[in-house]
Amino acid sequence: MDKHLPRNILITGGAGFIGTNLVRYFLEKHPEVKQVINLDALTYAGSLNNLQDIAEKYPSRYTFVHGNICDRELLKKIFIQYEIDTVAHLAAESHVDRSIDGPRDFLETNILGTYELLQAAKNYWQDRTDVRFHHVSTDEVYGSLGDSGLFTEETKYDPSSPYSSSKAASDHLVMAWHRTYNLPVTISNCSNNYGAYQFPEKLIPLMIQKAEAEEKLPVYGNGTNVRDWLYVEDHCSAISTIIHKGCNGRTYNIGGCNEWQNIELVHLLCDLMQELRPPKTVKNYRDLITFVKDRPGHDQRYAIDATRIQNELGWQPSLKFEEGLKKTILWYLDNSDWSESIRKEKYSGERLGK
Numbered sequence: 001m002d003k004h005l006p007r008n009i010l011i012t013g014g015a016g017f018i019g020t021n022l023v024r025y026f027l028e029k030h031p032e033v034k035q036v037i038n039l040d041a042l043t044y045a046g047s048l049n050n051l052q053d054i055a056e057k058y059p060s061r062y063t064f065v066h067g068n069i070c071d072r073e074l075l076k077k078i079f080i081q082y083e084i085d086t087v088a089h090l091a092a093e094s095h096v097d098r099s100i101d102g103p104r105d106f107l108e109t110n111i112l113g114t115y116e117l118l119q120a121a122k123n124y125w126q127d128r129t130d131v132r133f134h135h136v137s138t139d140e141v142y143g144s145l146g147d148s149g150l151f152t153e154e155t156k157y158d159p160s161s162p163y164s165s166s167k168a169a170s171d172h173l174v175m176a177w178h179r180t181y182n183l184p185v186t187i188s189n190c191s192n193n194y195g196a197y198q199f200p201e202k203l204i205p206l207m208i209q210k211a212e213a214e215e216k217l218p219v220y221g222n223g224t225n226v227r228d229w230l231y232v233e234d235h236c237s238a239i240s241t242i243i244h245k246g247c248n249g250r251t252y253n254i255g256g257c258n259e260w261q262n263i264e265l266v267h268l269l270c271d272l273m274q275e276l277r278p279p280k281t282v283k284n285y286r287d288l289i290t291f292v293k294d295r296p297g298h299d300q301r302y303a304i305d306a307t308r309i310q311n312e313l314g315w316q317p318s319l320k321f322e323e324g325l326k327k328t329i330l331w332y333l334d335n336s337d338w339s340e341s342i343r344k345e346k347y348s349g350e351r352l353g354k
């Protein structure tokens with residue numbers, strides 16, 4: 001374990017799904033953190049509405065900077081002005097289906113953007129050791145599993161999609177900056193997240209939104225693809241644990257030990273919706289399920305071995321899936337204005353990545 005005390009944290013991509021939850025996490029759970037700076041380009045996936053209450057509640061500890069992680073001069077200014085000692089790097093193009101339709105943005109933000117951020121940190125920090133660059137990555141860098149086995153931190157990288165290959169490249173850059181320039185870094189590779197503020201192009205919010213509108217629920221292929229699901233606040237607590245205690249230069253897998261076939265998950269979601277908000281036009285939400293053409297290159301199964309972070313750093317997920325999913329459904333039902341504005345202005349649930 002290497003102890004680190006973050007004071008002035010730069011969170012990139014803080015207006016997106018996980019970033020919004022992480023900004024909240026640090027401000028609310030860590031009063032000793034002096035400042036959280038959120039740098040976000042506000043692509044289709046980011047929204048300032050996500051953090052309006054936080055901006056009002058913490059005017060002296062929270063700052064939003066609208067900008068791109070590829071902007072070298074802006075990064076330099078931010079590090080100097082806010083005396084950044086910790087980076088939590090989340091800004092990315094994050095949706096596999098969009099990466100199939102248009103890979104270029106993924107290469108620019110995920111690879112070149114990470115490079116610019118590493119350079120900015122290295123140039124500002126020089127040889128300091130009381131600093132930390134934490135890179136938030138995905139388990140998708142490991143490719144696909146068969147029916148058995150788990151991804152460990154030693155699993156060979158074997159990414160399938162333009163998204164996962166760009167994230168794999170960014171992981172390699174982070175580790176190279178550690179080995180070559182001694183930059184103090186940690187990396188986490190996490191399984192699928194779910195929870196409040198997730199953009200409704202991803203499976204769980206898309207299904208909730210479509211079910212609420214009593215529209216067809218499209219499930220890719222035969223629905224047997226398996227994902228390991230983690231509640232977003234548990235991901236945030238894992239990131240915070242790694243930033244505070246993780247070993248310099250080490251990678252940690254994060255997962256919920258919580259594997260679900262897509263179709264089983266959609267069944268559970270329909271059953272919870274049935275209980276929380278019974279449908280008006282069909283008897284059962286399950287009647288809305290339709291199988292659609294599979295995603296090209298669709299990985300069959302992801303499953304995480306999170307032994308390292310559990311044993312070395314004492315992290316554990318706190319929520320059972322049924323509980324987390326119920327909380328998430330209730331959040332989306334209570335915040336239908338949030339989903340509705342996205343549906344009207346940004347994305348109305350059409351098929352991507354054919």
Ligand code: NAD
Binds near residue numbers: 017018068089090093
């Ligand atoms: P998201 O798409 O919801 O948010 C990404 C944010 O990054 C958005 O606010 C967007 O405006 C911002 N952004 C994009 N390009 C930018 C740029 N060039 N400069 C500055 N900001 C930019 O993504 P998310 O689901 O919150 O994922 C966050 C991170 O976590 C990503 O790096 C992703 O690879 C990783 N991750 C996500 C999951 C998951 O299940 N969602 C799982 C594991 C890892």
